[in-house]
Amino acid sequence: MSGSLLPAAPAMPWVVLVAVAVGMLAAWLIHLVMRWNMGPRCSAGALLPPGSRGLPLLGETLEFFARNPSLELSPFLKRRLDRYGPIFRTNLIGEDLIVSMDPELNNLVFQKEEKLFQIWYPESIMRIMGADCIIATLGTFHKHLRTLVLRLFGPENLRLVLLHEVQQTAQASLLSWLDHPSIEVKEAISSMIFSITARRLISYDSSRSDGKLWKQFDAFLQGLLAFPLYVPGTAFYKCMQGRKNVMKILQEMLNERKKETHRESVDFIDLLINDMKEKNTIMNEKIALDLLFLLLFAGFETTSSGITAALKFLADDPKALQELIEEHNNIRKRRIDPDSEITWEEYKSMKFTSHVIHEALRLANIAPLMFRKAIEEVHIKGYTLPKGSKIMVNPSSIHLDPTVYKDPTVFNPWRWKDTTEPAGGSSKEFMAFGGGLRLCVGADFAKLQMAIFLHCLVTKYSWTAVKGGTMALSPGLQFPDGFHIQLVPKA
Secondary structure, rough: OOOOOOOOOOOOOOHHHHHHHHHHHHHHHHHHHHHHHHOOOOOOOOOOEEEEEOOOOOHHHHHHHOOEEEOOOOOHHHHHHHHHHOOEEEEOOOOEEEEEOOOHHHHHHHEOOOOOOOEOOOOHHHHHHHHOOOOHHHHHHHHHHHHHHHHOOOOHHHHHHHHHHHHHHHHHHHHHHOOOOOEEEEHHHHHHHHHHHHHHHHHHOHOOOOOOHHHHHHHHHHHHOOOOOOOOOOOOHHHHHHHHHHHHHHHHHHHHHHHHOOOOOOHHHHHHHHHHHHHOOOHHHHHHHHHHHHHHHHHHHHHHHHHHHHHHHHHOOOHHHHHHHHHHHHHHHOOOOOOOOOOOHHHHHHHHHHEEEEEEEHOOOOOEEEEEEEEEEEEEEEEEOOOOOOEEEOHHHHHHHOOOOOOOOOEEEEEEHHOOHHHHHHHEEEEEOOOHHHHOOOOOHHHHHHHHHHHHHHHHHEEEEEEOOOOOOOOOEEEOOOEEEEEEEEO
């Protein structure tokens, strides 16, 4: 019989196939981990900051966001400060970062803005805030946007317009609190401050609407620093849905405003529309809407946190509260009419109030993180920061540094009596409002709101804590159980 057949090769046992597959998977995982832990490339002989990228994909995110049940430096930062020093590498929310807890590097980052460093934020923040908002702009256009914002929130308007509006709103809000046996402070103050900001920005009157536009922003802090995973149920998804709702409302407002031929009062939408009509302008609707969205959010969140923290600190410190009350009672005694409105000169005379505000902002760390990117290779403290490195500045490490502030975890407004308060709102030792070219454009407005609210509160009312008041950092300031008080009018 021609062409006899060769015997068939025996089938490879399935156990062998599984073993080969497992081996290949293990090799791939080892390769992935090795590549994951490789540091960024830099010039020959250069020394990168020490650190670890943590687990593949997750990095060290879970440990970083673990709630810190106190206002002390977080365990995540403490451990790495002890192990690596004040400059180290990590990976958070999918981003390789160089963390700076070093005053010299922090100062360099802010002083060399747009020379060695430029603004940068994680993807989750930029998708929520908008790629064209003011925090993403550079150079002359950034300066132009700041100038526009300062036309509403700059020194002249603070003195001539906003001082009156803030006082009127604070008085009305506090009076409304008397109708309730208990008030959750953070929520009530958020609503109050949002009404002031929204009135100036978009002529939004909370008393004539459902008053809940600000509630669309409620979940934003949880989603700002989250994995940008757009899946129902995630914090990021909730943020993006809130943004979508707000942007729809703002777009409708902008469309209606563009149809109007005459308006008696001018708000920020009017300024933006006029700017869009200018010849050779870069301004467009997308930039305008992103800017409005950011200012509405930033305008109330940090300030309401600062005021809530200040009230908690004062409730726990009768001596500080008494000195604050005396300062404001003395202001009223010097007036012909004790109930007349606060003057600009009176506001500027509130020295102890200013100490209380700075101390509350320092200890509460309401702006916990700032981000930049190196646009050139940077050499500092024996380390090389490669071009393109993403820097995360951590103000709490400075605000809680015992070499800068004695007993840094203690609320002590008197420490500012012997310390020059930061000119313009920022210094090497105080970064509650950022620093450099990116110093918060609303810093003076925020401090004015805090001071005027405290004046209206302590001259007419007393309060007792009902429940809550515990503060935690994650990494931003949180009140896990809220802070509920009962307000009582003074006799």
